[in-house]
Amino acid sequence: MDIAISVAGLRKKYGETEVLKGIDLAVEAGTVYGLLGPNGAGKTTIVRTLATLLKPDAGTATVAGFDVLRQPQEVRRSIGLTGQYAALDAGLTGRENLVLVATLMHLGRRRARARAAEVLEMFDLTHAADRPVRTYSGGMRRRLDLGASLTGNPPVIFLDEPTTGLDPVSRIALWELVRKQVAEGVTVLLTTQYLEEADQLAHRIAVIDKGRLAAEGAPADLKRTVGGERLEITVRAPEMALAAQAALARVSSVGCAPPVVDEDGLRVSVALENGIAGVSAAAQELQQASVEVVDFLVRRPSLDDVFLELTGHHKGELETANR
Amino acid sequence: MKSYILGDSLALFGRHMTLLKRAPQRILHVTLMPIMFVILFGYLFGSSMTVPSGDYHSYIMAGVFIQIMLASVVNTGVGVATDLKNGLVDRFRSLPMAQVSVLLGRTFSDVLLNVISCVLMLSVGLVIGWRIESNVIKATEGFLLVLLLGFTMTWIGCMIGLLVREPQGVNAVAMMVTMPSTFLSSTFYPLNNLPDWLQAIAQWSPMTTVATALRELWGNPTGNGADPALPLRYPVLSSALMLSALLVVVIPLTTRAYDRAARKG
Ligand SMILES: Nc1ncnc2c1ncn2[C@@H]1O[C@H](COP(=O)(O)OP(=O)(O)OP(=O)(O)O)[C@@H](O)[C@H]1O
Ligand SMILES: [Mg+2]
Numbered sequence: 059m060d061i062a063i064s065v066a067g068l069r070k071k072y073g074e075t076e077v078l079k080g081i082d083l084a085v086e087a088g089t090v091y092g093l094l095g096p097n098g099a100g101k102t103t104i105v106r107t108l109a110t111l112l113k114p115d116a117g118t119a120t121v122a123g124f125d126v127l128r129q130p131q132e133v134r135r136s137i138g139l140t141g142q143y144a145a146l147d148a149g150l151t152g153r154e155n156l157v158l159v160a161t162l163m164h165l166g167r168r169r170a171r172a173r174a175a176e177v178l179e180m181f182d183l184t185h186a187a188d189r190p191v192r193t194y195s196g197g198m199r200r201r202l203d204l205g206a207s208l209t210g211n212p213p214v215i216f217l218d219e220p221t222t223g224l225d226p227v228s229r230i231a232l233w234e235l236v237r238k239q240v241a242e243g244v245t246v247l248l249t250t251q252y253l254e255e256a257d258q259l260a261h262r263i264a265v266i267d268k269g270r271l272a273a274e275g276a277p278a279d280l281k282r283t284v285g286g287e288r289l290e291i292t293v294r295a296p297e298m299a300l301a302a303q304a305a306l307a308r309v310s311s312v313g314c315a316p317p318v319v320d321e322d323g324l325r326v327s328v329a330l331e332n333g334i335a336g337v338s339a340a341a342q343e344l345q346q347a348s349v350e351v352v353d354f355l356v357r358r359p360s361l362d363d364v365f366l367e368l369t370g371h372h373k374g375e376l377e378t379a380n381r
Numbered sequence: 382m383k384s385y386i387l388g389d390s391l392a393l394f395g396r397h398m399t400l401l402k403r404a405p406q407r408i409l410h411v412t413l414m415p416i417m418f419v420i421l422f423g424y425l426f427g428s429s430m431t432v433p434s435g436d437y438h439s440y441i442m443a444g445v446f447i448q449i450m451l452a453s454v455v456n457t458g459v460g461v462a463t464d465l466k467n468g469l470v471d472r473f474r475s476l477p478m479a480q481v482s483v484l485l486g487r488t489f490s491d492v493l494l495n496v497i498s499c500v501l502m503l504s505v506g507l508v509i510g511w512r513i514e515s516n517v518i519k520a521t522e523g524f525l526l527v528l529l530l531g532f533t534m535t536w537i538g539c540m541i542g543l544l545v546r547e548p549q550g551v552n553a554v555a556m557m558v559t560m561p562s563t564f565l566s567s568t569f570y571p572l573n574n575l576p577d578w579l580q581a582i583a584q585w586s587p588m589t590t591v592a593t594a595l596r597e598l599w600g601n602p603t604g605n606g607a608d609p610a611l612p613l614r615y616p617v618l619s620s621a622l623m624l625s626a627l628l629v630v631v632i633p634l635t636t637r638a639y640d641r642a643a644r645k646g
Contacts, residue, residue, distance in 0.1 A: 106471075110475065138475075143468050145467065149403060150400065158392060161392040162473070162476045162477075
């Protein structure tokens, strides 16, 4: 197995605040690797370091076999970067933007033009190719930006929150494009705040929290640690919350956090397992404990739950708030 | 990597030319103010300005050309800050290109913008009755000096843009360069209009030197009086030296600022 991106002990400080506190990653070639984390976790900082835009304070990183500090030019030849915000010249047309990037990747005049046309076609932008980018919608800009990073056919691409601000249709279309790239052997490092997106695309996921790796593994493994469906019930009176908590503790996922009572003292939530059987067992327990449930909701684990379970700091804040 | 500098700079030069073609009104942004100055100063206040051994109309044109070149500071600075802000510099940084081309493409394209502005201003000047009273060679030398000044101001603009990083902030900082350059020098009025202590400062301003050089090369009155400061006695040589020295300092500083700015983001 080929490692396309490897990171060891990566640290970065901005002034006094340490933003990356020792990150280790290994991304297998030809796979999608998802960096998941809340705002300010350090995802963009990792991507910018790997794309040679930032110098780390400590640690090493190689991309496509090249050291980001010692061989930045070789790294740049091997990567495409789509930053968190579209990096385009709004005064140029879509085609001109792509030709410029292709030229600066030294494709040569003729091939630059041909490649630009290809990328426009690929991203369904041919109809708008000769309009200034300032007339593009947000989704079109995102697509063009992604196209720009693929112009040089790089073996490794970095996508920093590529679908933020896209409508569901464009989001799915973009996922499709990423999958196509990966099928051709491209390695993708992707950051996202959406568990679903990581779930859909990534072979492996790293959960980053406050500059540290909170968890790492295949999406299925991560979800297992989070548990299955979440059940959230609302009881009629606060006195019943404790009984409900005890009842649900008997059905909660093994290895997961016990049921939690919300700040208002009325809502109790728990991670279930075994799908519908788990829901039914929970209902029975609640009835036997004579808890009056006025509202209930079963939902899939969200990114919030991942953090609750993996990092514990949101939950910790909740629990102290309860005391 | 060296071999890419020319090609990459040309590609980015092309980018700026396309933008200029698409928004030619930018030339007016640079030249409108100076044209107003020519009209206001030349016609309205002109009669109250006295120039030793010459008239004010032929005096003011050198100052106007200088003002157009000073406008490069804002013009270039805003462009650079905008590229930084909208992430284009990040994109460039992630490409295997010669990074210095980002600055070279920008500064040389702004020199071309300056050439166009000069032609426009030259026509306006000729229409309102300004004349170059020397020969073709000296006149050309004068215009080359104007462009050298513009080139220097463009680099200063780049540096300000990279340090300020906010397109809106550039204007205020650029003013700190352009205002004293304009008003603490003989660009628009002979120094004998200033109080003595200001005269002493303004005599050594590079803008006074350049203005004097231009007036001398174009056969216009210099308005400097009998015993000017040392640089004003050899104005062309002094101007060339001063501007070259500025460039030698500013270009490496700007390149460094680019490196740092790109790594901050
Ligand atoms: N240039 C900078 N100067 C100072 N602090 C910075 C700078 N860039 C980022 N930071 C800080 O570093 C931390 C990590 O930022 P980063 O952009 O990597 O987070 P992120 O995970 O990408 O967040 P988001 O989901 O909001 O994009 C944040 O606390 C941010 O404020
Ligand atoms: Mg980010």
